[in-house]
Amino acid sequence: MGKKSQRTQELGELGELTLRELASAAGGVRAVHSAIARRTFAAVRLGVGPAVLPTQLMHDAIAAGTYASIAAACTGAAKAVGALTGSSEVTDDDVTEDDPRPSPSHTARGAQTIAVLHGLIGDDMERTARTLAYPMSIRVDGRPVPPKYRALAAAFPDAGAHLVLFLHGLVETESAWRLGGRRTYGERLDAEAATTSIFLRYNTGRRIATNGADLSDLLEQLVTAWPVRVHRITLVGHSMGGLVSRSAAHHAAESGRRWVDLLTDVFTLGTPHLGAPLARGVHVATAALALVPETRPFANLLARRSAGVRDLIHGAITDEEGHASYADSFDVGAAMDVAVPEGVRHHHASAVVTGNPRNPVGLFVGDGLVRTDSAIGRNELRNIGLRPDDGLAINSAHHFTLLNDERVYGWMRRILVVDAKKNPRDLGSAF
Structure with a gap:
């Protein structure tokens, strides 16, 4: 594999990350759709009886196939982008700065885009991304x-x-x-x-x-x-x-x-x-959204927020502070x-x-x-x-x-x- 410029690496990881998030979003939409559909068909069944069952089965099969296809397409595209850019399997020796165009992280707008991703899922990116999760x-x-x-x-x-x-x-x-x-x-x-x-x-x-x-x-x-x-x-x-x-x-x-x-x-x-009140509010809201099937996917989305955001619940500055109690619940833990x-x-x-x-x-x-x-x-x-x-x-x-x-x-x-x-x-x- 030839050397990849840092620009190519970063653009590849951004593209791959975007497609993987779209695949995850498709799964979340499917969960909301399914929860609403189950409740709707249950109400209809009260009126018309078992006759609604074939329609429900057909609906569920079509919906499942559609969302599965979208998720599979996004996942497949993410893998293809990763393979083309070499963003998943390269060593430091494979990265070069020969590309005269600036890397996203070297421009104000590109760096800000990466910074937003860091704030939202930066701890996860540190495990999965190679170039974008750069050190301090x-x-x-x-x-x-x-x-x-x-x-x-x-x-x-x-x-x-x-x-x-x-x-x-x-x-x-x-x-x-x-x-x-x-x-x-x-x-x-x-x-x-x-x-x-x-x-x-x-x-x-x-x-x-x-x-x-x-x-x-x-x-x-x-x-x-x-x-x-x-x-x-x-x-x-x-x-x-x-x-x-x-x-x-x-x-x-x-x-x-x-x-x-x-x-x-x-x-x-x-x-x-x-x-920060907002960090505490999101912590409690995530627990509340998880109580109902229709809103549970939104709770799962909020639950992905980064460790840095969770540390803002109490302003934690050491490893020993609060993190064990950060499982989303109505209890914000002790400071x-x-x-x-x-x-x-x-x-x-x-x-x-x-x-x-x-x-x-x-x-x-x-x-x-x-x-x-x-x-x-x-x-x-x-x-x-x-x-x-x-x-x-x-x-x-x-x-x-x-x-x-x-x-x-x-x-x-x-x-x-x-x-x-x-x-x-x-x-x-x-x-």
């Missing part, structure tokens, strides 16, 4: 940069000693930070505060703890291979990215990673530290509170959609996806140790406003530049 990586202009000296020196010619790493949220990519086409927080900090900003991309469908461990490992390699001696590290995470940042710091402290000694600040923007590490400043930003932050609607819905109490990590039952004085609350804003907002940037800049000059800290020894 540094990205420059959409392309991955390995944590090796020469690659980093080429990608960051003005490398500095203060690294600021940005982690996007669920179904996002590093392009999310460019909301509205404006300059990113990182670009502005680099120009005004002499930092070096690094944007990461990761599979948001994996467990948050798994991504946290990978981030910890990546940082250990990054600091060792960085072109200059690193003196300071700051992590900035939007939504799920804030949980991954906390998970990485926790993992590093538990496993004795050296990079955590350089970590001074963690910013979490709209992060569901105590969980664990993992306190933020001492010696690292944890800054948290929250938003409300209303103009008045005390408006009951704003208090109830928060930024539309994350409530304020979850973003600040504290309510009547739980407290992860974030200090109220380290928070920022903005109004007339939604969840994604936090990705690129003048108020948020001014707050970050003040902490990283102005406050640091007023209150210099012993940042520890560099690597």
Whole structure:
């Protein structure tokens, strides 16, 4: 088999995945159709008696054959696409970048499509896909940069000693930070505060703890291979990215990673530290839909949601948290509170959609996806140790406003530049 370009690999996997999902969808539609038909024929039988049985048998046979044919055609086409593109049975040596056209993962639109798939079924893709389930990586202009000296020196010619790493949220990519086409927080900090900003991309469908461990490992390699001696590290995470940042710091402290000694600040923007209502709602809704045959296929569809989404039920950042209780039911299980590490400043930003932050609607819905109490990590039952004085609350804003907002940037800049000059800290020894 000849070498396959990464573009061919990715397009092949996208096509194969689409066809397999269509085959699965056909099975779901068949289940709904069958459940409705059984109930309908049962009602008709009450009126006309056994005479309806031949009609029911013919209907069932035709319907079963039709749906089976659709599913078989999609499955067969998926296998054919996989065979033609070599997306199922190739080794790393079979992949080449000779194709001058950009791979989907290297373009903003293609990467966003893959990011949505990651968020929905990323844990399953990690088992079944070869190219699309790429690992956590540094990205420059959409392309991955390995944590090796020469690659980093080429990608960051003005490398500095203060690294600021940005982690996007669920179904996002590093392009999310460019909301509205404006300059990113990182670009502005680099120009005004002499930092070096690094944007990461990761599979948001994996467990948050798994991504946290990978981030910890990546940082250990990054600091060792960085072109200059690193003196300071700051992590900035939007939504799920804030949980991954906390998970990485926790993992590093538990496993004795050296990079955590350089970590001074963690910013979490709209992060569901105590969980997200939508994730809990889907969890309960899945159990409710499973009670009735007509809606059970929809329950099966929701049950396929990724491990990363399930972790948002409680904001779980470790392997030990909650996952055993994530079988869909009316019980959302118990939460664990993992306190933020001492010696690292944890800054948290929250938003409300209303103009008045005390408006009951704003208090109830928060930024539309994350409530304020979850973003600040504290309510009547739980407290992860974030200090109220380290928070920022903005109004007339939604969840994604936090990705690129003048108020948020001014707050970050003040902490990283102005406050640091007023209150210099012993940042520890560099690597």
